[in-house]
Every structure is written in structure tokens, then in C-alpha cells.
Amino acid sequence: MDHLPFSPACENNKDTILAHLRQEFADGVRGVLEIGSGTGQHALWFASHLPWLTWQPTEIPQSLATLAPRCAASALDNLLAPQPLDVSDAPWPLPVPDAVFTANTLHIMAMSAVEAFFQGLHRHAPDGCRLVVYGPFNYDGKPTSPSNAQFDASLRARSAHSGIRDFEAVDSLAEAAGFRRQADHAMPANNRLIIWRRRQA
Template sequence: MKFIQAAENNKTEILRFFKKIVKSGDIVLEIGSGTGQHIVYFASKMKDVVWQPSEKGDNITSVEQRVNKAKLVNLNKPWVVDIGCPPNSNQLFNFVYASNVLQCISLKELGHFMFTARKFLGNRGILVIYGPFLREGKYASVGDNLLDNYLKIRNTEIGIKNLGFVRETAKSYGFEFLDTVSMEKNNLILLFTAV
């Protein structure tokens, strides 16, 4: 089972945020669950909420293993969701959540991401995006600069996205910007509502 230290480090802070906005009975879809550390932790701490993990097919094993091991009734089996080819499901969620996904996708895939999020939120839900962002084209920290260089060496099409561009892209897919929440390590949570 894969393990990411960064996911361990930020999960408590993100949980505190979720506790403020998610209500009992809500259902949350995570896109790009990765190792599953976040969603398993959230499901164990917020048992009156249903959590739906998802991942690309080629990266789903770890989240499947972690979800199976957790044996939580409010934690669904992971779905295969590639933002470029979302599953043909009509299910709607109250929240779609993605952590540290946007820097791992291209600008074209950012459109796919917004399309997929919108599909699963209908005209009512909230999109929660956590991660690093450029502010008016500038890195928020030296660490972000190093991360961006590291990502771009592996794939020139990916990297940390400009906050303004993410907001514009979200708008073009029918999202209204709600708020920006400052998080540790210069990361942000961006909140949008589907309209």
C-alpha cells in the first residue's frame, strides 16, 4: 500500500475545514484519491457523511487496499474516475473534493477536471480544491517553485496552476467562485458552487 507523507501532514487541517462545511447526511466524491489516506481518515472522523473515493484505473490499487482495510460503512468502494473519461453515472454529490491534483494535470485536463466535477455536482453542489497555486503568476514559496520544477522535468505540460486561470476555467464550466481559504505551507482551498 503506497503512503505519502504530505497527505499525512495536511489531512488534519483539511478535516478541520470539512467539519465546518459538510453536514450530516452529505455525500462527498474525491477525485484523484491517490493513496486513499485523506478519504479514509475523513471517513473515520466524520461517520455521518458518506465518502466516495475515486482514482484513475492505473493508480487505483492503493486506495482500494486502504478502503478495504478500513472497513467503514460510510466509505464506499473506490470508483475508477479518469477526468478525461468520467464514468457514465447520474449520481450527484453534495461536494466534489480534489487535493493536490491540479498541479499533476495539463491545462487541457483542467477543463476535463471542471467538466467532471460539474457533472457530479449538478446545479447545487460545492467544489473544494486544495493545493498550491501561483498568485498572479508568482510562486507562493520556494517550495512551490521547487515542486513545479520537479513536475515539469517529468512532464512539461503539467505544473502548478495560476489561481486566476483556475477561477476563469471554473467559471467557463458553470461554477461561481465562493471563497479562498489560506492553509498551511502557503496552500489554498478554493471553493466554487455549481450554478
């Protein structure tokens, strides 16, 4: 698969994330909807190491060409064919299963899309749904490291709508969507892995 689209960040963080997913998804989770699957490296790695899960990778329509080749080259029965999904669409074209996973997406999306993401979860996620978000966050309005401050500046220089999100704002959106935070794990390279769970109706 050397010729396929490749993300060094995915390669560097996949094992650390997997350790948490293996624990979080061990009890009662049978299907995962991944938002913004990128090159498909995470989808392939997690599906291969969590064989009891059905993993559904998705991307915005214009990025499916980056995601599709790696998924097509896989022989995994539990890795589904990638599907188009824009979180700003209403309703979403796919059902939300037991869990939703997304990595390094919220700081790329416009804040309006982050809000739409949680609105979509509010509409579609079942009771008990786990939400796992990986990426950098600011806390108390401040970056957690000089490297994150530099990364945020580079994001905003490339696109006015991008930027590292404030944890408190995202947690508030999750709460409004019916999700209660379960864990906030420090990860390598000044990233976080935050887990929410939808409350029972």
C-alpha cells in the same frame, strides 16, 4: 496498516483540511466524490471523522491498485469501495453528489485534463454542489513562495504536462462551469483550500 501505500503529505495536511471540511460539509452535504484519492489516507480519515457523509474515493484505472488496499482494510460503512474515474472521460461513470473534493491533483494533471475536470462538473454536478480543491496555486502568474517555485520546476522536470496552475485560470474554468467561488483559505506549506459552489439554475 503500516504495510499500506503511504503519503507523508496526506498525513501532514489531513487535520488542517478536515477542520475546513467539517464546517463546509455540516449543512446539507450527504455525499462526497473524491477525485484522485491516491493512497486513500484522506478518504479514510475524512470518512471516519465525518460519519454523516458517504465518501466515494476514485482514481484513474492504472492507479486503483494503490488506492484499493487501504479502503479494503477499512470497516467504515460510509467509505464506499473505490471506483475508476478518469476526468477526461465523457460522460463520467459515477454520479456527482452534493460535494466534490480533490487534493494535490490539478498540478499533476495535464491542463487539458484540468479543463476536462471542470467540463465534467458542468455536465454532471447538481445545483448547489460544493467543490473543494486543495493544493498549491500561482497568483498573478507568480509562485507564492520560493519553495513553490522549486516545486513547480521539479514537477515540470518530471513531466512536461505538470505544473502549478494559475489561480485565475482555474477560477475562470470554475466560473464557466457554473461555480462561484465562496472561499480561498491559506493553508500550511504554501497551499490553498479553495471552495466553489454551483449556482442554482
